[in-house]
Amino acid sequence: MASVLRSPLPLSHHASTSAASFPTAPHILRNSPALHRRSCDFKNQVVCQSSSGEVTFIEPPKSAPSKDDFDASLKIKLLSAVSGLNRGLAASEDDLRKANEAAKELEAAAGPVDLCAGMDKLQGRWRLIYSSAFSSRTLGGSRPGPPTGRLLPITLGQVFQRIDVFSKDFDNIVELELGAPWPLPPAEVTATLAHKFELIGSSGIKITFEKTTVKATGNLSQLPALDIPRIPDALRPQSNTGRGEFEVTYLDSDTRVTRGDRGELRVFVIA
Missing domain, CATH: 2.40.128.280 (Lipocalin)
Structure with a gap:
């Protein structure tokens, strides 16, 4: 089961938070109004999904065996x-x-x-x-x-x-x-x-x-x-x-x- 880390802070706070607040993926959040339900994948290490109230980090599933x-x-x-x-x-x-x-x-x-x-x-x-x-x-x-x-x-x-x-x-x-x-x-x-x-x-x-x-x-x-x-x-x-x-x-x-x-x-x- 994928591990999930949720942040309780309001969305507006996430949008203005500095990059240093997210050491796992330092550039995943930017000051942009298009954050609503947006997802991104960085080097297959973490998936960021943002919604109106929180940001969710989901580990991608492991690739199926050949x-x-x-x-x-x-x-x-x-x-x-x-x-x-x-x-x-x-x-x-x-x-x-x-x-x-x-x-x-x-x-x-x-x-x-x-x-x-x-x-x-x-x-x-x-x-x-x-x-x-x-x-x-x-x-x-x-x-x-x-x-x-x-x-x-x-x-x-x-x-x-x-x-x-x-x-x-x-x-x-x-x-x-x-x-x-x-x-x-x-x-x-x-x-x-x-x-x-x-x-x-x-x-x-x-x-x-x-x-x-x-x-x-x-x-x-x-x-x-x-x-x-x-x-x-x-x-x-x-x-x-x-x-x-x-x-x-x-x-x-x-x-x-x-x-x-x-x-x-x-x-x-x-x-």
Whole structure:
């Protein structure tokens, strides 16, 4: 609310008062009969409004934030909503709702993504910080996959997407820790699911699976990588076609939001 300073002196006294009486704005009042309901703005610091009985000083309202500032605040809101959820593995129904609402606000404010004009923004290595499908407690997300927790001794590490807009390579990179019987230490591996991608419309992406490469890390890093070729389509289960589609709903230089063909919300930051 704007602050207001009122003077109880008669108008005629204000009109003849010397400039020294007003240290805030020394020249706002002049000996002129045109003072009645007159307003003036000095360097956007103070507004003077005069009427028949008093002079009112009103601080001007602060300027509205720019669109970039507004979008940045909504992005921070989304990142705050998904932080601490272990990429979605620890998300409750309330967490899922809050993340989805924050993403919708950001998507609406930023407007549609045009990858035809900004394909270069996809380039790079992106780290997954949230997937709504991980709340299902499976590593396959909304698709069939090994469960997390105590059923299998698998611990999910970091998940990345590596995108090359020139070669059309689209790799999902997953770090895993595989339990082993005592006294053997757990095995650390990195699985790279190689895909090719193509643009659909202005913001859609279609990926086609090619192969999986598994490479041991840590104490077993000297072992060679193992390539697992793609299963022929005739032998592939109907639930796993090796293809997927998603829409990029928000994209800037360091943050990407996508929505998958099965309703999965994902949030990435540049790695």
